[in-house]
Amino acid sequence: MSTRRRFTGFGFILVLLVGTLMAGCAPRTEHTIGAILSLTGSGAAYGEDIKRGIDLEVEAINAAGGVGGLPLRILMEDSGSDPARGETAAASLIEQGVSAIIGGDISSVTLAVAPLAEKAEVVLLSPASSNPKISEAGRFIFRIYPSDVVEGTMMAEFALNVMGLKRIMVMAMHNDYGQGLKTVFNRRYRQTPNREIVDVQNFKQGQSEWSAEIARIREVTPDGIYLVGYPGEMLSFLKTLRGENLQIPVVSSRSFNEEVMQDPASEGVIFPRDPFDPERNERARTFAESYRNTYGEEPNIWAANGADTVKLLAEAIENVGPRPNEIRKWLSQVRNWEGACGLLSFNSNGDVDKLPVISIVHEGQFISFKEYKEARGR
DSSP: OOHHHHHHHHHHHHHHHHHHHHHHTSOOOOEEEEEEEOSSSTTHHHHHHHHHHHHHHHHHHHHTTOBTTBOEEEEEEEOTTOHHHHHHHHHHHHHTTOSEEEEOSSHHHHHHHHHHHHHHTOEEEESSOOOGGGGGSOTTEEESSOOHHHHHHHHHHHHHHTSOOSEEEEEEESSHHHHHHHHHHHHHHTTSTTOEEEEEEEEOTTOOOOHHHHHHHHHHOOSEEEEESOHHHHHHHHHHHHHTTOOOOEEOOTTOOHHHHTSGGGTTOEEEEOOOOTTTOHHHHHHHHHHHHHHSSOOOHHHHHHHHHHHHHHHHHHHHOSOHHHHHHHHHTOOSEEETTEEEOBOTTSOBOOOOEEEEEETTEEEEHHHHHHHTTO
16 A cells, blocks of 8 residues: 555544544533433323423523523433333433433333443433332432332321221232332331231232222222222222222322322322422422413422423533533432422432322312311311
8 A cells, every 4th residue: 555545544534533523522502301201101191291391391491591501402202101112212312412311200110221321320310210229229310209118108107007907908010119119018017016918919000900809809808908000000990999889998109190089989098199389389389380371280290390300400410510420419419409399308329308298089189188187177
């Protein structure tokens, strides 16, 4: 090969290297955050509302000048409520170089995605996942939704000490979410003498036929049921239960939402609810007004959580820039940050320190159990 041809080849490679370096140093024109939500599948009742909250907050941020003077863009992916699809979505978002990822909204997806985010050192912030295993998922994994350890223990103690249930039946969805809550609830309930879990039933995601479970209820005659699942399955079961004229008290989980609550079969169900209170929280009130103006209906906790995840990550980027490790360090130091869902702090595991409010469905609305008892003079 001639000297001239060797230098020509070297020159071409040099141009490529310089071009690549210049592209890497090109001025940033926007900030990107990924999101992996259940826009379809059994978790869609959460994912759709969370997306609305995200979209609304992004619009507000960009209308106010963006983040550090740059627009914020969300790269949205649908997990279909499926862990494998969640993994594929996470790999794609990481490859695109997002600063952080919001998700997942159900525990099985979050647990599937977390190892990829941790290995890539990209922050994963969940707006709705509660399985206890997430606490040990890694340094880059955070959530603004409390662990099942908090909820499961609280509801077991309520069933024991307030409701006085002595023979309870546990029904839990057979996935990471349902089994995580079931384990915590059962452990705490069984610590009390003269209390019995008379049966445990694990039902499938998407289940709509309950004849076997109803037969078992008639056989073991529990004085209460602890029900953990997603809205569609829980409403289906409650309709069947009440249709069989079985008026057994039901204690449920935070996944109990407005769709379920408004059906007459849900009357009297007791469940924990996150503290989203537009009447007492200015940030919540502002968000609720904006949500009503945009969507023509009242927001719920899932929409508020979606908005809070975006606002929190936007503030992190505003303060320390878009590098994931700097975002991680900033989040780990968050204490008493005020969002639509009240004050928020992260502990050393990336879990939020926040207690839910125990509520009851009364005449198609939810109110705190304390207010319900006071109104009844007890």
